[in-house]
Amino acid sequence: MVGVKEGAIADLHLHTKDGSYDADVPAERLFRTAAWAGVKTLSITEHDTVEFHGENLRLAELNGIDLISGVEISCVDFYNAHILGYGMNDLAYLNGYLGRARVEGGWQTQGYVLDKHEKQVTCANLRKARFYPPVLKIKDAIEAIVRAGGVPVAAHPWWWRDLESKTGRSRNGNGSYRRKLSHERYEAKIEKLKNMGVKGIECSAPREEDVDFYTSVAKNLKMIRTGGSDLHSAKNGRKLGTTVLTSRDLDKLYNAIAASNCKNI
Numbered sequence: 001m002v003g004v005k006e007g008a009i010a011d012l013h014l015h016t017k018d019g020s021y022d023a024d025v026p027a028e029r030l031f032r033t034a035a036w037a038g039v040k041t042l043s044i045t046e047h048d049t050v051e052f053h054g055e056n057l058r059l060a061e062l063n064g065i066d067l068i069s070g071v072e073i074s075c076v077d078f079y080n081a082h083i084l085g086y087g088m089n090d091l092a093y094l095n096g097y098l099g100r101a102r103v104e105g106g107w108q109t110q111g112y113v114l115d116k117h118e119k120q121v122t123c124a125n126l127r128k129a130r131f132y133p134p135v136l137k138i139k140d141a142i143e144a145i146v147r148a149g150g151v152p153v154a155a156h157p158w159w160w161r162d163l164e165s166k167t168g169r170s171r172n173g174n175g176s177y178r179r180k181l182s183h184e185r186y187e188a189k190i191e192k193l194k195n196m197g198v199k200g201i202e203c204s205a206p207r208e209e210d211v212d213f214y215t216s217v218a219k220n221l222k223m224i225r226t227g228g229s230d231l232h233s234a235k236n237g238r239k240l241g242t243t244v245l246t247s248r249d250l251d252k253l254y255n256a257i258a259a260s261n262c263k264n265i
């Protein structure tokens with residue numbers, strides 16, 4: 001059973017069993033739950049792929065949900081340097097680009113193959129692909145998202161860690177146990193990303209004080225505020241939807257997507 005956050009109108013950061021190796025909720029159930037709870041706008045942001053967007057679009061239409069095409073690209077620059085992309089209208093390009101990056105990054109051992117036109121990437125056994133080594137630099141991820149007509153957004157900055165901030169207690173190697181940075185350094189990192197082309201900041205942190213901090217950074221730097229649950233599983237108590245995102249934030253994102261889509265035509 002997937003729980004839903006009360007009062008949420010949208011969720012722009014979701015993973016499904018169908019498209020992410022570390023998620024266990026089928027897309028079909030996510031869309032049905034959102035429709036039932038009145039969460040009108042979703043974006044499915046699988047790790048490093050947009051392969052499943054066509055099927056998600058079908059489920060969205062079936063359930064009366066507004067779907068924004070999405071992706072979450074894992075980058076090598078620092079720990080948890082994930083870049084979200086929203087509203088891409090050239091998904092064939094992005095899929096081909098990400099597919100090539102994965103194959104070049106050695107993912108064939110995990111069953112990934114790129115078709116001969118380099119347009120589609122498929123994984124014979126997604127559930128067996130236990131881990132996705134990041135292969136792209138942030139600047140390349142931003143460029144690919146923009147070229148596909150999308151809007152790049154900094155994902156969960158509260159999880160960012162420096163590569164060199166090893167504490168020796170990192171249990172899972174993803175940086176969760178590494179030291180946090182100072183507020184000044186988080187803001188400086190976001191400003192750097194803004195100068196590289198990132199348009200928005202995900203602000204839906206689990207801690208209220210982080211929500212306030214990243215909201216103020218978004219305001220200072222005149223960036224869009226986005227939000228989502230980063231739901232991977234119904235088992236850990238995380239709920240679908242975020243109350244951080246308002247209809248005003250959504251409008252700003254839609255405007256940025258429209259501008260980016262235009263440049264792409």
Ligand SMILES: [Zn+2]
Nearest residue numbers: 072082155156
């Ligand atoms: Zn992430």
Ligand SMILES: [Zn+2]
Nearest residue numbers: 013015072230
């Ligand atoms: Zn995620």
